[in-house]
Amino acid sequence: DAGVIQSPRHEVTEMGQEVTLRCKPISGHDYLFWYRQTMMRGLELLIYFNNNVPIDDSGMPEDRFSAKMPNASFSTLKIQPSEPRDSAVYFCASSLRDTQPQHFGDGTRLSIL
Amino acid sequence: GIQVEQSPPDLILQEGANSTLRCNFSDSVNNLQWFHQNPWGQLINLFYIPSGTKQNGRLSATTVATERYSLLYISSSQTTDSGVYFCAVLNQAGTALIFGKGTTLSVSS
Numbered sequence: 001d002a003g004v005i006q007s008p009r010h011e012v013t014e015m016g017q018e019v020t021l022r023c024k025p026i027s028g029h030d031y032l033f034w035y036r037q038t039m040m041r042g043l044e045l046l047i048y049f050n051n052n053v054p055i056d057d058s059g060m061p062e063d064r065f066s067a068k069m070p071n072a073s074f075s076t077l078k079i080q081p082s083e084p085r086d087s088a089v090y091f092c093a094s095s096l097r098d099t100q101p102q103h104f105g106d107g108t109r110l111s112i113l
Numbered sequence: 114g115i116q117v118e119q120s121p122p123d124l125i126l127q128e129g130a131n132s133t134l135r136c137n138f139s140d141s142v143n144n145l146q147w148f149h150q151n152p153w154g155q156l157i158n159l160f161y162i163p164s165g166t167k168q169n170g171r172l173s174a175t176t177v178a179t180e181r182y183s184l185l186y187i188s189s190s191q192t193t194d195s196g197v198y199f200c201a202v203l204n205q206a207g208t209a210l211i212f213g214k215g216t217t218l219s220v221s222s
Contacts (some may be wrong), residue, residue, distance in 0.1 A: 024165040043199070043212040056208065059209075098207045104156040
């Protein structure tokens with residue numbers, strides 16, 4: 001079975017550029033999560049969706065961050081404009097239901113110069 | 114919110130040794146997962162264990178929900194076990210995983 005698929009695996013871009021991270025959840029999973037991992041703060045939830053609807057975006061750091069889920073098999077996380085402090089590993093995860101185990105993609109390692 | 118504390122923060126083992134990693138959490142949880150983050154950064158699901166005991170090969174885990182802790186046992190450790198082990202619990206809303214800071218394991222041959 002295909003797991004959660006994220007792209008790109010690595011992204012290096014200059015400050016001020018728009019960055020788009022992509023995620024395909026496991027088929028049939030109703031919940032999709034975006035997490036960010038940094039050395040300072042560890043792994044933190046940014047936003048999650050249930051049946052394509054954003055439910056809790058309280059973890060999104062600033063208005064520069066936005067996330068969408070146009071259909072059940074695709075989600076994007078955008079940063080515009082990007083800043084060096086956005087450098088981190090961004091993980092997407094999905095789960096069948098809210099209390100079921102979350103399965104993580106391989107992550108996108110983002111570097112903003 | 115729920116606090117998740119893992120111990121020890123760092124662990125160095127010789128190949129073949131056994132180890133126990135601990136996760137304490139401050140409130141009742143709906144879900145608890147153990148992950149291994151390998152040197153390539155991938156988060157590998159080890160166990161989904163809100164309560165009870167499970168085993169998978171050389172790894173086993175026990176969660177005592179009433180006492181708010183979970184243990185991960187690694188037996189006959191191998192160099193490929195190196196990495197960071199995270200415990201994560203579901204918050205009271207039952208959605209976002211709250212991660213501990215992890216235990217960094219180094220296994221040498």
